[in-house]
Amino acid sequence: MTFTQRKLNILITLFVFIIMLAGCSRDNPYHQSKSVIALDETPKNNQGGTLYHGIPVDSYNVVTGHVQNNQVISSILASYGVPWDTIETILRNNKSSFDPRKVHSGSGYSVFLRKDSTGNPDYFIYEHDERLSYLFSFRDTLSIKKIDAEVKQVLRYSAGTIKTSLWESAIEKNLNPMLASELSEVYAWTIDFFGLQKGDRYKVIYEEEFIGDRSVGIRRIHAASFEHVGSTIYAIPFYQDSVQSYFDSTGASLRKAFLKAPLRFSRISSHFSAARKHPILKIVRPHYGVDYAAPVGTPVMAIGDGRVTETSYNGGAGRMVKITHNSMYSTAYLHLSRFGEGIRPGVFVKQGDVIGYVGSSGLSTGPHLDFRFYKGGSPVNPLAVESPPVNPVDSTNMSSFRKIEQGYITLLNTISY
Numbered sequence: 001m002t003f004t005q006r007k008l009n010i011l012i013t014l015f016v017f018i019i020m021l022a023g024c025s026r027d028n029p030y031h032q033s034k035s036v037i038a039l040d041e042t043p044k045n046n047q048g049g050t051l052y053h054g055i056p057v058d059s060y061n062v063v064t065g066h067v068q069n070n071q072v073i074s075s076i077l078a079s080y081g082v083p084w085d086t087i088e089t090i091l092r093n094n095k096s097s098f099d100p101r102k103v104h105s106g107s108g109y110s111v112f113l114r115k116d117s118t119g120n121p122d123y124f125i126y127e128h129d130e131r132l133s134y135l136f137s138f139r140d141t142l143s144i145k146k147i148d149a150e151v152k153q154v155l156r157y158s159a160g161t162i163k164t165s166l167w168e169s170a171i172e173k174n175l176n177p178m179l180a181s182e183l184s185e186v187y188a189w190t191i192d193f194f195g196l197q198k199g200d201r202y203k204v205i206y207e208e209e210f211i212g213d214r215s216v217g218i219r220r221i222h223a224a225s226f227e228h229v230g231s232t233i234y235a236i237p238f239y240q241d242s243v244q245s246y247f248d249s250t251g252a253s254l255r256k257a258f259l260k261a262p263l264r265f266s267r268i269s270s271h272f273s274a275a276r277k278h279p280i281l282k283i284v285r286p287h288y289g290v291d292y293a294a295p296v297g298t299p300v301m302a303i304g305d306g307r308v309t310e311t312s313y314n315g316g317a318g319r320m321v322k323i324t325h326n327s328m329y330s331t332a333y334l335h336l337s338r339f340g341e342g343i344r345p346g347v348f349v350k351q352g353d354v355i356g357y358v359g360s361s362g363l364s365t366g367p368h369l370d371f372r373f374y375k376g377g378s379p380v381n382p383l384a385v386e387s388p389p390v391n392p393v394d395s396t397n398m399s400s401f402r403k404i405e406q407g408y409i410t411l412l413n414t415i416s417y
Contacts, residue, residue: 053147057112060123062111063111064111067103067109074100077136098134103126109125109127123135124138125147131216132147133147151210155207156206158415159202159416160175160417161417166202176208176218179206183221183224186224186235187233189260189387193261193264197228202227203225203415205223205411206220206221206222206224207222222237223236223411223412225412235248238393238404240391249405251398253390258304261371262333263292263294263301289334289370289379289382290381290383292368292369295358296337297337297359298357300354301352302331302349302352302353306348307323307347308322308344308347309345310322314334314362315362315363317332318336318360318361318363318364319337319339319361320336323349329374330374331373334371335359335364335369335370336361338359340353340357343356
């Protein structure tokens with residue numbers, strides 16, 4: 001790391017830390033933030049041996065494996081010599097902390113076998129996911145202990161230039177791909193990520209979570225800038241009315257009444273047209289929607305708050321969901337493989353709720369979503385809809401917002417591409 005990079009690291013960390021400590025105002029966006037958690041080194045016992053969750057690892061033969069399809073925890077334990085009555089007792093006495101029905105195939109486990117002639121297991125660790133494990137003890141007391149992984153939160157900054165997509169730009173920079181997902185959420189109402197152009201650029205200050213040296217997710221976007229079609233759009237986080245939103249440099253909310261698109265990371269395969277030759281019927285007729293090509297099962301989101309008015313199988317449209325957002329606007333989502341959980345007529349949905357999944361039902365040549373937008377009952381091009389924003393920063397909060405906004409913009413401008 002160069003001197004300039006080290007200096008920038010210190011500057012960004014110091015600025016964010018000052019914001020996190022600056023007062024206890026309800027509108028301060030970081031007064032409830034947690035301190036960064038540091039990972040301790042693996043502790044040692046008195047003899048210098050390695051301890052893993054309190055287990056002297058060097059005293060055991062450790063066998064690892066993965067849960068197979070349709071395999072249950074009791075059969076795994078029995079295969080390593082744990083008596084069935086012991087298995088029944090430990091599961092029965094700890095059912096409030098561990099549910100064997102929720103064991104995932106593919107999850108890892110470790111068995112700690114004695115080095116004596118019996119080779120019996122003293123401990124068993126089931127790794128439910130990267131953040132959660134369960135420690136089974138078969139020694140003096142039969143017990144199951146829940147273990148939350150130690151997570152380190154690291155403040156980072158990154159920048160990139162779009163060649164094909166935001167996702168591929170993150171991969172090219174060796175960034176956690178979830179950063180692309182988080183950025184797309186921040187700008188979901190402002191930037192059409194299916195319309196990104198080569199040369200568009202972004203900068204971002206964020207917190208990334210690590211377990212050991214492995215990145216396990218993006219915790220928070222602190223601030224970002226996105227150069228798109230010649231304009232730079234800043235994303236500055238700010239609490240207003242106890243809710244955090246992202247605002248641009250003028251104090252206008254990045255959140256709009258409607259999302260730019262009802263799904264992420266796809267491509268437009270067919271545009272809105274008054275005269276398109278139907279790929280199956282081979283006749284020219286209007287196509288009053290935008291087709292997004294995506295794999296079967298890709299989640300489809302409601303682009304805005306509203307009430308579901310129809311869930312049906314409608315001939316060539318296949319499985320379809322219709323939503324009325326207000327007296328002026330409504331949307332339709334066609335060719336779904338299935339409906340979202342609980343989605344039925346009369347249900348109120350919020351912006352971003354999953355209302356179905358991409359499929360190829362009805363008259364369709366392949367998996368895609370046909371998305372339609374209606375204004376006053378008439379179809380309009382979804383890509384041409386100008387969505388009204390939600391409330392901007394209130395004038396009474398503008399002074400506080402300006403201090404945070406100017407600090408973050410200064411930091412973002414010091415990051416090089």
